[in-house]
Amino acid sequence: MFTACCTFLLIIIGAMVTSKDAGLSVPDWPTSFGRFPVTYRYFEVPLVGGVLYEHGHRMIAQLIGIFTIILAVWTQKVDRRPWMRALGWTALGVVIAQGILGGITVLFYLPPAISTAHATLAQIFFCILVSIALFTNRDWTEGSPEQLPQTTSPRLTTLSVLTVLSVFVQLVLGAAFRHNGLKLIPHIISACVVTTMILWTTLTALRRYRGIPQLRKAALLLHSLLWIQLTLGLGAYLTLVVWDKNAPRPLTSMVIVTVAHVAVGALVLATSVVFAIQARRHLAVSSEVPVASTQKAVHA
Ligand code: HEM
Numbered sequence: 591m592f593t594a595c596c597t598f599l600l601i602i603i604g605a606m607v608t609s610k611d612a613g614l615s616v617p618d619w620p621t622s623f624g625r626f627p628v629t630y631r632y633f634e635v636p637l638v639g640g641v642l643y644e645h646g647h648r649m650i651a652q653l654i655g656i657f658t659i660i661l662a663v664w665t666q667k668v669d670r671r672p673w674m675r676a677l678g679w680t681a682l683g684v685v686i687a688q689g690i691l692g693g694i695t696v697l698f699y700l701p702p703a704i705s706t707a708h709a710t711l712a713q714i715f716f717c718i719l720v721s722i723a724l725f726t727n728r729d730w731t732e733g734s735p736e737q738l739p740q741t742t743s744p745r746l747t748t749l750s751v752l753t754v755l756s757v758f759v760q761l762v763l764g765a766a767f768r769h770n771g772l773k774l775i776p777h778i779i780s781a782c783v784v785t786t787m788i789l790w791t792t793l794t795a796l797r798r799y800r801g802i803p804q805l806r807k808a809a810l811l812l813h814s815l816l817w818i819q820l821t822l823g824l825g826a827y828l829t830l831v832v833w834d835k836n837a838p839r840p841l842t843s844m845v846i847v848t849v850a851h852v853a854v855g856a857l858v859l860a861t862s863v864v865f866a867i868q869a870r871r872h873l874a875v876s877s878e879v880p881v882a883s884t885q886k887a888v889h890a
């Protein structure tokens with residue numbers, strides 16, 4: 591949970607690098623102004639102007655890299671589930687790839703495809719860490735729950751996976767616009783799809799499976815985050831596209847709203863992933879109806 595929370599902060603700082611237009615404030619990589627990471631001189635880079643965001647972002651990213659190494663080794667040592675060990679090493683592989691993408695985007699002057707990939711992989715990395723936090727939580731490790739049947743179609747397990755995919759596409763389109771790779775229209779059209787999917791999924795969960803607290807809480811959170819994110823999206827559109835035409839860039843209001851939109855976007859994706867995992871855990875995928883589960887559904 592600690593590493594996941596730190597990564598969320600890093601996503602906010604990364605978003606500030608982009609919104610403040612500070613991506614090229616430090617022109618070299620893996621060094622910063624010729625100073626190598628993990629040496630004391632690296633920490634002496636003067637944090638002024640855009641360097642505050644860009645070099646600060648690199649330093650915190652390296653700290654997260656160290657936390658992820660500890661997490662992977664620790665999981666390997668204490669966790670008996672082979673897939674959890676694999677997940678720990680996957681997190682490490684992803685954070686290394688993320689650092690390399692960050693470096694490449696600097697060396698090649700922020701090409702849209704690489705910057706978009708960097709923005710996207712950041713959110714994937716965050717989701718992996720949130721999943722690790724979920725799988726190591728006491729609620730998860732203490733016994734496996736009885737699964738409820740899914741008698742109606744489409745199943746909530748299917749809907750929840752489609753919701754994750756729609757949010758993922760949405761964030762790739764948002765990142766592509768943010769990094770000058772695409773127009774805004776695909777992101778706005780896709781917002782309608784995401785809104786429909788989240789409403790469908792969360793309202794289905796709240797209507798049919800209210801009795802499962804893990805699903806109810808995730809559904810309520812996802813539902814609330816959707817409205818916040820739509821409001822921030824509108825705010826980003828107004829401050830970035832409508833109001834900012836002749837103002838000196840970047841406007842403070844634009845920076846605040848766009849950074850918040852990236853951050854809440856990460857929360858929407860991570861919550862949709864948690865929801866899908868919980869749905870898979872608590873609901874039977876086959877349509878067979880276990881007797882005990884039917885009784886539990888009736889009581890719920
Ligand atoms: C744990 C590792 C890292 C994470 C999670 C991360 C995350 C992020 C995020 C979320 C953004 C904002 C994207 C957006 O707003 O659309 C960003 C931007 C950026 N990051 Fe990272 N980052 C990491 C490591 C690095 C490293 C090691 C570098 C090395 C130079 C780097 C360089 C950059 C640059 C230059 C930008 C601005 C890109 C642009 O404006 O086009 N990042 N990062």
Ligand code: HEM
Nearest residue numbers: 709760761764765768781784819823824826827848852855
């Ligand atoms: C639930 C719906 C939405 C989600 C999940 C979402 C998610 C995102 C994400 C994650 C980004 C940044 C990607 C990155 O660089 O890391 C983004 C960018 C953006 N989104 Fe959305 N978005 C949603 C709805 C909307 C709506 C309805 C609008 C406009 C009316 C909008 C306008 C924008 C704009 C203008 C940007 C670019 C900001 C910039 O360039 O600084 N979004 N969106």
